[in-house]
Amino acid sequence: MAKSGAKSQSPDLASQISEIDARMKNCTLCRLHESRTNAVPGTGRIADLDLMLVGEGPGRNEDHEGKPFVGAGGRVLDSILEAAGLDRNEIYITNIVKCRPPENRKPLDDEVETCTAYYLEKQIELLEPRLICTLGATALEYFTGETNMAKNHGKLLRSKRGLAIFSTYHPAAVFRSNSLREVLQADMKKIPSILEKLREREYQQDIAEFVGKSTS
Numbered sequence: 001m002a003k004s005g006a007k008s009q010s011p012d013l014a015s016q017i018s019e020i021d022a023r024m025k026n027c028t029l030c031r032l033h034e035s036r037t038n039a040v041p042g043t044g045r046i047a048d049l050d051l052m053l054v055g056e057g058p059g060r061n062e063d064h065e066g067k068p069f070v071g072a073g074g075r076v077l078d079s080i081l082e083a084a085g086l087d088r089n090e091i092y093i094t095n096i097v098k099c100r101p102p103e104n105r106k107p108l109d110d111e112v113e114t115c116t117a118y119y120l121e122k123q124i125e126l127l128e129p130r131l132i133c134t135l136g137a138t139a140l141e142y143f144t145g146e147t148n149m150a151k152n153h154g155k156l157l158r159s160k161r162g163l164a165i166f167s168t169y170h171p172a173a174v175f176r177s178n179s180l181r182e183v184l185q186a187d188m189k190k191i192p193s194i195l196e197k198l199r200e201r202e203y204q205q206d207i208a209e210f211v212g213k214s215t216s
């Protein structure tokens with residue numbers, strides 16, 4: 001899924017991402033560090049990134065392993081990605097907060113504010129994903145300010161800063177309601193064609209820019 005006409009990315013991208021991961025692992029900037037076993041950095045593709053998935057925060061298995069979306073929720077995500085023709089190795093997967101909130105509670109506003117300012121925003125700035133897919137209500141609200149998942153899932157939205165956002169349910173939601181598996185699956189299946197359209201739009205913009213420069 002390499003980008004056509006991709007923006008050039010720094011050759012030391014991997015080391016910059018590693019540096020963020022290392023800071024995160026020792027981070028004490030918010031109260032969530034007190035109860036974590038491991039901070040959970042992102043995983044996956046970093047160069048010429050098409051798709052970033054952003055969930056809410058690590059759960060019990062993620063906290064133990066230090067990796068996002070492992071255990072039962074991770075297996076649901078893997079099967080849904082596979083059925084949508086998406087390869088997990090080609091995607092960067094991370095969360096809004098990088099340490100597990102106690103009892104899996106929703107992260108508090110100040111935790112979200114601190115963690116995203118120091119980590120998620122930096123990850124996005126470095127990786128420049130073509131599309132961000134939010135998994136669950138917390139990530140949807142963070143990027144778009146929208147709180148109604150039923151109304152906004154399965155749609156291409158714009159973040160407050162103009163990033164392309166596609167929202168769907170969190171994989172763990174299928175454990176509360178099995179009917180959401182089909183909804184989640186149907187949403188994910190839209191992503192390849194959305195990426196295709198975003199690539200095409202960028203290509204047309206590149207051409208227009210190139211023609212503009214060569215005739216000016």
Ligand code: SF4
Pocket residue numbers: 024027028029030031032033039097098099111114115118119
């Ligand atoms: S949740 Fe984020 S800001 Fe809070 S301690 Fe963990 S890494 Fe640091």
